[in-house]
Amino acid sequence: MKRIVVFLICMNLFLMKGQELTIPQLSQYLSDNPFLMSPSFAGIGNYVKVRMNGVTQWVGIKDAPDTQSLSADVRLGNRSGIGMVIYNDSNGETKQRGGKVSFAHHLTINKYDDHYFSFALSFNLNQFRIDIENFDPNDDSAIINDRSSSNPNFDIGTLYRRGSYYLSLNASNILNKDVQKFNQVFEPNTLRNYYLYTGYTYRRSRRADFEIEPSIFFQYFENGQRSVTDVNTKFKWYDFLDYYYAGFTYRFLNDQLGSPLYVAPIIGLKKGDFYFGYSYQVIMNELLGYSKGTHVITLGVDLFQGISNCTCTY
Template sequence: MKKLIIYSLFLILAQSYGQELNLPVYTQYLADNPFVISPTYAGIGDNLKIRANGLTQWVGIKDAPDNQSLYADFRIADRSGVGISLYNDKNGYTLQKGLKVSFAHHLILDYYSKQYLSFGISYNLNSFRIDIDEFRPTYETPIIDPRVTDDRSISNNNFDVGVLYRNKGFYFSLNANNILPKDIDDYVGIEPDLLLNYQVYTGITLQSKLNKKLEFEPSVFFQYFDSDNRSSTDINIKVRKYDRREDYFWGGISYRFLNDQFFDPLNLGPMAGIKKSNFYFAYSYQITINDLIGYNSGTHMITIGLDFLQGISNCPCTQTPVH
């Protein structure tokens, strides 16, 4: 039991160490919201799209990570779009809030073969602090350090950039996040000043030859952290079924692993969702496949969405990718 507690604390502290301006990506992007990953998706679609996510990780473990986020993007011209995201993240006694403001521009490479190229940029503002109100005396430390007089709060600014290529149902997105070094305390040697990480998201939407209302969407999401060379990969598959009114429901599964441990997955999770008129709902569940599996009931995520102000663009480069 002692080893398990130490292992649990290591995971939580490790995530806190890399948490600032590096909010973990779970499966939010699979809930018909790739804007979670890349600013290049801002404005692609025929609506003002809003997606709210609520995520609770490692249910059953005290002070496990908890996250809420809100994403919205819409088209401002035939070839351009803007977006905004807000998030609130708690991990043990560390708290952070932030926002991203994004802009994307979309180009036609070839009209007849439906090849498009998109560029995006995001400005990030992040506030990070330690909730010292939760500190309590223990047997080993009967008196809280009197030098801790504030929340050690700090704010940072940064930028993300990305490029997206689309060819009919195929898509490939490459993003560089937090491209600027972070201001750090020169007297503390354990804080990383480089938060740069790269993300690749690619996949293809295939229409069933037997049923035109049925689509399959395999995809891969890769993330690499430049500071310590960590990397992970998601392998996903979704199946989407439409009705006569172009509403749909879908189901899928995601398999996440560290890239040097393919047969030792971090998470394995089913997911499902439905879109009815302008309303969207999705649920995702991730099983934690490590020593913590016996002490928590997994990670649960809910996505609720609304689409407003439908208006088809005159440029196919921003028309909805969902048929």
């Protein structure tokens, strides 16, 4: 009975995630890695930014979701950027692997006011597979081989920046999914989701060594017609070019404002060219009795630093 209850809870929480057919979007973007969330950030920075992310969800529950990803982006010329992401994701007996390649272009509205607009396009390729290796053939004799499909898709993104304020609007998985190899009645083929990321970085002065960055991430899933919101705050301390930060994120379903999915403290640092970030997500729903929480770890390195002739890529 206990396993049945856990399974039903997990299915209820994962209905949103299952339709994405892409890398699960938790708090990785807060670890100095907004490109992982939006292609419009590709090429912002005077270096090759490489980030490795590991997400282990719902520790203590067998076959819980587990994800690894590697992302990198770099400036291309003075006004553009390119980036790539590869990932491996498993959730029980369902597996998905894939990657995306992105191109972004950055326009200057007014360089004296640090006023910019960016737009981007990504091509995605995802392989989704149901692994029957651990299935009991006595439960369903119709299942005789693995089910898999490969699906190409596209994302589009925009980014508006003015001074310390930023706003990113994005649409992911624009094309419908190929469901011919699965149950076409129950398997969703509409993968589109839309998301907004906005925030503001506050410093008392340009020379100040402390800043506060409140931000909001909102994501809407077209198929399930549900949405989630993250409310985030980061506190960052600078030591010349190095920095340290701490903060928290609060995620909730928008039709259940008073019942958060999780609350997550976040910490991190950048020392020289190396970066480390960590988040521990404290589950705030029925899974709390079965799981010890979710761990999100980010490791990174910045390579080949250079100087751009356009402030739009700073």
